[in-house]
Amino acid sequence: MIRVALIGAGQRSVSHMTALSQMEEVEIAALVDLDPARAQAAQARANDRRPPGSRPIQAAIFTDYRAMLDAVTPDCLYLCLPPFAHGQIDHDLIDYGRPMLIEKPIALDMGLAREIAAHIREQSIVNAVGYQKRYSPAVQHAVGRLHGVDIGMVISIRLSGLPGQPWWRVQAQSGGMLTEQHTHAVDLMRYLCGEIEHVYAVGGIQLSREVPNLDIFDVNACTVRFVNGAPGIIGNSCAAPAGAAVFPPHLVHVVAREMVLSVNESRTVIRHADGESEEIQSQVDDNLEMNRTFIQAVGTGNQAGIRSPYDDALRTLAVTLACQRSAETGQPIPLEAFLQGP
Template structure:
């Protein structure tokens, strides 16, 4: 089979640390083009592959006609670039949040369908070994129903991660559209939906800018009620200055399931009968310690096997809906039903 010709649009941190190295390691892929308004940055990424460099993604799509693209640009441009790429006949892997509005997300899904291409959203939490293990344990039924939960994602903020540091687009509302909620909160909305095999029914959100000099949110605490009735909290923060937290605790009928709460035993089951199980399955990736995200391989597998991606546009849209509802809750002071 001939290789999948992939173009990377947006050559910042997520492209450099996740997309490009993971495409490079995938035997089915040839990286053919890189695009960034900062051409020097695109050139740096392209050099090892002898790939073409572009400042304008539309010219890239027109000239290269890639089989697939990764959209790794600021949030505000995710929808327009994804739509143009799908219209050009390319499969699309778009970073999260997939869009800034529900209308945009719906349009992305529609255009991908019309053009017979796959649309996948980069929700990497589903692929991390502790989360995969936790879902397996839930599926056995030994823990019974999930009754309540808390899921949290916090770190010191994008300035330590973004290639532009403190002057990153992450802090500019016109490019980012949202802050910690779009960066971290949407990941946890996706994770809790997937882990529990359940949809969010009601959302309440306290969202604020507490410590960063920015016009986007740096902290959020949300309450969620699932369709099953389970209630819990979702926290997103850019001000966990003493270190990252990406943990989830599920209180179930027969015990508690702890994910990412212990540095050694990534998944811990404590049953009501007193027994404790500890699972060492590999760490959750952090900004400091990158591990393979699983997203790129899943996207490529979809194309190779002609199987729709598990983290489809529809899945990304449902996770985005939770975050948008939290902003609506903050604006109206009411709980929002989905």
């Protein structure tokens, strides 16, 4: 039996617990949060959502992760914190020496993220970051179809309303929409089309000036250049009217030779030059698949199947933080230098 402990009782922990409850080899042993009532509520939501036949979730609740480690001695850890909370806790859990799944965004500072990445490498622990969309069969099909194909342009636009969490609207706590939310699309752009070498961005607060305690950009427009020479466009706004949700319905669009490919976690649509099109639907829960893959890696000690290790997620973080830096300074940012740091 693999004993799992989760640190942080937000929505991502609920999703992970719901997935883990479906695995016979897993016991959800502990849930840690500074607010025990929030942890109890998260566990209750996960129990409400788990499918028939899955294992009831009866995790011990802790308010201190160090006390939890001593009392429970879990076999692996899920670190599901708001972005601003990363830091010493990451290092303490890495020193514990057990496999870790860390939710995105992994940090709000490249220096801290580089330190954590180096510590993970030093400890040689199995590690994963929660970019679950990489585990979708629709995304995997898109990867296969684009392999060896000339890429012309890559586009991702996301329009949504403002989330309700107060910390989300504070730049120092969330990193803004691009880093906290649109990061999944940026990660898919890299996964599908290769590394990004250069970014330039503009952004501002155009429609949300009356929102209390908001200092994140409510609109962003970024242009990027891939190593293969293809340009990319990343645009987002968290000031769209309520109900606008995500538009268009695909996360990433790729203009390639003889086709346009559009993909999200549930389907890939390919439109060919001759006017024909094909659609690949996925019925697989990508979050469940990511959790299964991680738990398998915990059991075997082999993380070959993990599609987003920390070192790779570091590059996605670099793209989003470099775009933010570019928008703040008005300067283009060479990504490799930004990634490596001073």
